[in-house]
Amino acid sequence: MAPPRPLRFGVLGCADIAWRRTLPAMTAAPDVEVAAVASRDPGKAARFAAAFGCAPVPGYEALLASPDIDAVYLPLPAMLHAEWAGKALRAGKHVLAEKPLTGDVESTGQLLRLADSLGLVLLENVAFPHHAQHARVGKLIADGAIGDVRDFTSVFTIPPLPEDDIRHRPDVGGGALLDMGIYPLHAALHYLGSDIEVVHAVLRVRARTGAVVSGRILACTPGGVTADLAFGMEHSYRTSCEFAGSRGRLRLDRAFTPSPGFQPVVHVDRQDHHEEITLRADDQFSNVVRYFAAAVRAGAGTADRTAASLRQAQLVGDVERTAMRIEVP
DSSP states (O other), X not given: OOOOOOEEEEEEOOOHHIXXXXXXXXXXXXXXXXXXXXXXXXXXXXHHHHHHTOEEEESHHHHHTOTTOOEEEEOSOGGXXXXXXXXXXXXXXXXXXXXXXXXXXXXXXXXXXXXXXXXXXXXXXXXGGGSHHHHHHHHHHHTTTTSSEEEEEEEEEOOOOOTTOGGGOTTTTOOHIIIIIHHHHHHHHHHXXXXXXXXXXEEEEETTTOOEEEEEEEEEOTTOOEEEEEEESSSOOEEEEEEEESSOEEEEESOSOOOTTOOOEEEEEETTEEEEEEOOOOOHHHHHHHHHHHHHHHTOOOHHHHHHHHHHHHHHHHHXXXXXXXXXX
């Protein structure tokens, strides 16, 4: 019996994340093929096509019209996701979209309902929950390594970006809340549950652009576990999760963007005891690609990830609606 045909991906856009992480993961997957890449810049499409052994396509519409494409990977700027994910779904393509799925909860819900009505897989590429380190941390917490969790802290900050970076354009790139803030918010959902609520937030907004450049969010579960979530693009680089419990503390650095060869270290402190647990390296982008391809082949839904994407969008909306906004130069 001949092996099944690989899942053929078309790529809409030539973003850096596609070049560095997602397309290498796709080309390494045995049952996936990067078949075509489309860009409004023919030079960019040609460069990507040469690097990943696929066909360059002049324009997004032409790629969506191709009957040879099974699924679309969408690494376009955040505020373009709703339009092009919708077009891809209506063209009969499964969609793997970079986070955030859209810029607001209404558009997110519409896309998720559209995919469900058409029997297509739509997955937001929040990759970090697919890394083995988070399963291990979750087990340590569940096994009582630090007692009952009282407080959760998570941070994703990066150094200042060039002034012409698209994330300084809220109409296209969305700003720091949608780009970096998604990570600690999603981590709180992942570890504390979907019933977490935003209590208060502060957003620092660049006066001349209107873009959110950093912020801090206080959230809380019904049981009183608090979450302190910080993000921004005007800091040193930090990506971490920390749990304070009734009997100790647990910390995970490089929580969101570890390279495939990186071995994470979990730090556990209890009274006068300090333990460092070195975990195996893992490739979260390869895991996402395999998860997506398996869902497409099985005709199965991704209900857990769909629910997380919708709740994440709701929490982003709560932050934007309730936050104190501070203008900065």
